[in-house]
Amino acid sequence: MRRLLVPVCTAVLLSATPAMSAAPDAGLTPSRPAAKGVSTDAGTPAPSDAGKAASSDSPIAPERLAEARALVPPLLLYGQLQPVVGTWVEYLVTPKGGKGFPVRAAVVGETPRERDTLYQVEVDYQTAPRALIIVWVARAGTARPMVERLALSVPPNTPVSVPVDLLADHTELRGALVRQRDTELRSGPFAGKAREQTFRIETGTQVTVVTANQVPVFGVESLREAEALWTAQKSGTGARPALDAVPLTLPRLPVP
Secondary structure (H helix, E strand, O other), X not given: OHHHHHHHHHHHHHOOOOOOOOOOOOOOOOOOOOOOOOEEOOOOEOOXXXXXXXXXXXXXXXXXXXXXXXXXXXXXXXXOOEOOOOOEEEEEEEEOOOOOEEEEEEEEEEEEOOOOEEEEEEEEEOOOOOEEEEEXXXXXXXXXXXXXXXXXXXXXXXXXXXXXXXXXXXHHHHOEEEEEEEEEEOOOOOOEEEEEEEEEOOOOOEEEEEEOOOOOEOOEEEEXXXXXXXXXXXXXXXXXXXXXXXXXXXXXXXOO
């Protein structure tokens, strides 16, 4: 569990400086050609936007990619937020070479605003010591969600909150899409149609995610990354906020 949280803790400490771009006025990432070698299960090329930064994705300096990625929970980065307040899903997280432990993700609050709605989403690592990651995600209608802030709480320490301001499905953070196919979950609590996708990040590591509409919160049935395998076990309703203290808010420092 510690190995999974180290990148988050490091990113929280470093995020006082912007992780969004290589320069203060970097602007939008220009369009790129589709990545080579991307294919579907039929052996045909994937859609042309696979491996290409969307026009609304601000560029991220290459040396800041790992730090920025740690500020977006992997279930949110590779899934699709389903913001129904009170819903929860529990995962068995099995670290590489370690013993599995439960992690519960839940949508625990919403705040309607003039142009969008701000959702409070919690990822509760039910370990000893317990660790709680809270993200505040803004979304307007069906637009892509934006992670505004992230907080980390490890009692008895004071929770710490930092600004993020990153698209939840930022193309550069996800990596290049190298494979995708339709599949079916034949058994278990989330049986039904699903989609499997494999992404390759800048280090060469691959991340494979299986998404399904019948899985609440993030729509992720399973996610395999370098350090761990996440597998959805059960879901329900009635989730309430676990954060019981006001986080210490760290500001973002200006670019020197």
